[in-house]
Amino acid sequence: MNASTNRQDRLFRPVRQVASRWAIGLLALSGLLGLAGCASEAAPGEGMPPPPEVSVATVEQREIRPWSEFTGRIEAVQTVQLRPRVSGYIERIAYEEGQEVRQGQVLFVIDQRPYRAALARAEAELARARTQAELTRSEAARAERLAGQRVISTEELDQRRAAAAAAQAAVRAAAAARDVAALELEFTEVRAPIAGRAGRALVTPGNLVGPETSVLTSIVSVDPVHVVFEGDELTYLRFTREARTEGKRRSPVQVGLAGEEGFPHEGVLDFVDNHVDPATGTIVARAVLDNAGRQFTPGLFARVRLLGPEPVKALLVDPKAVLTDQDRRYVYVLGADNTAQRRDIRLGRELDGLRVVESGLEPGEKIIVHGVQKVFFPGMPVQPVEVAMGAPPAVAAAAGSH
Template identity: 30%
Template sequence: MKKVIRNSFVPLFALATLISGCGGSGSQTPAAPPPASVSSYEVISKPVTGLDTYPATLVAVKEVEIRPQVSGYITQIFAKDGQKVSRGQKLYEIDRSKYLAARNQAEASLASAKANLARVEKDVDRYQRLDQEEAIARQVLDNARAELLTAEAQVQAAEAQVASTGTDLKYTVIRAPFDGQVGISQVRVGGQVSPGQPLLNTISSSGPIQVDFVINEKEIPRFNRLMNSESSPDSLFTLRLGDESVYPYTGKLVAMDRAVGRQSGTLNVRVEFPNPEGMLVPGMTTTLQVLNQDYGNQLVIPYKSVTEQMGEYFVYVIASDSTVSQQTLQLGTVIGPEVVVREGLDTGQTIVVEGIQKLRQGAKVRIQ
């Protein structure tokens, strides 16, 4: 009988090989990544002036279009283009001849009506005395009294005609309705005009000037507080002109519109500025600057240190063990390369400014 000898050394060899393969370097943990090199910034507080800006338009406190109220030819122009004028000063004259003649005729008619009234009054007095003596028919007195009423009405009509023609004559001389400055005349001597047409000139007041701008309806509570506040800073409202210079005088809030626009969702607001040198001209477009809550000493950080995710802003704060953690912020006004932090940081904390892209929560950093 043959004995079968099994080859047992092959599995043993494979097992030894497997054991040797599982040992050694395969059981070691990977080495931790080196700290990321970053630039840092220590949060400090410093004086700032936070401004919200609004596009604005300048309007005169008073502005009136000068238009004729009677027809005729322009015979004289008294004010030069762009001249400053005072209230009641002559600006234009329309041919007065026919209006003067009409007024004289009306006055003559009035004189005739008054003379007739005086005659009728005497007749009535005389007829009343005769009636008392029963020396006249009652019908004659009644007719005289009726004629008296007619004469009185004729006088009233004549007086109204005198007033009407006098008004027309007055309208032939157009005067400045208030102190101000006229623009460039739109007509010349000899030009024909009719009531309402054409536009002769425009006059605007030369005193304070007003600035119109619009705010979002969410800002209404803030501006209501400014309207009712008695302790607002003097520099609450300032103007930046077209050449980027700042107007030397400050303004004050004078009016807010009665309702929010249904389509726009905005409210019209008006601020008034003094204009002693005439630097502000109606119709100019400027930028209105409104002082906001970021005023005085505030926490300020470089804006490039801020990251935005899903509408939230945060920075990486460096702890004492050189690890970083994300800190959510509430930001304020952007001032050049810096931004005001309203909530989320304290003075003395250190944040990452450069190298943010390579960081994650809890990462180690090395400050350059």
């Protein structure tokens, strides 16, 4: 019995193993079908993640003045290269280099001894000419009386008159020579022709200088100053057209220096060149700035903002809300059903950390400013949290947590 039983077990064991595997498979299949049935009976949307939380802000509308920005340089209103008017040896430098000087202040002194001697000689010559003129005048008067008594001839009378006239001319020539000598002596003191800041002395005492070859120093005026810049012809045409319409000739200008935030300095446009450069399509313009605080130095780089005559209404958005698709700019606008709707826009310039939107948005619309990376496709549902336009991410996150 045992032998036949063992033999039957060996024969039917594979059959039982196959049957058991089929039973396990059927149980697993029935379980999967049961789960599918349960899933089909569940409510739609159950098990999906909630809409992402994003920060939205209302498009800001503000009155601004249209502007154009340029780069320019600070220039002095007056610049003088100081040269001597007479020749001679430098005797003394009478100013401190790099400091402001007054108009008429003595800066250099040239050796005055030759010019004092020349002035003394000219004064002596003038005195001699005056004495000679007095003598010839007396002789001419006496000749007049004698000619009336017919003591001397008419020819001699004419000679006395001519001698008196020549003596008077000699007096005038001597007086002019004396004035020239006095001027040359005065020119030995080289004075500042304008008030401003003097540069370094280009000569030292003991050097021979002359009017034709020597530059002693330079002086630049300090208050006010000019900022010179070049504008494109489209800006020139727009601003001149607006100025004619509004009847204004001097447009306001704002200026910022390197290292400064924004445009803290104000001035007015006081000059526009009379032609546009055909090679570059630009025209030179100039503004005048107050420099009472001495913050401007000629040669400094300057950022220039030229303001339009009248303010206009503009829409402003946070730059962090703007996305790029190749050459297009767009934002996500919050739809009526809290969905993110793509909107292409055209951007203008930056103002106070916001960007001007020239087209594509309407006042009062809300756009996503923080969390735009959570929006994967247009029409995606979102959970909006309203913040102020331009609020930093930390403030926006705090507003969302509440």
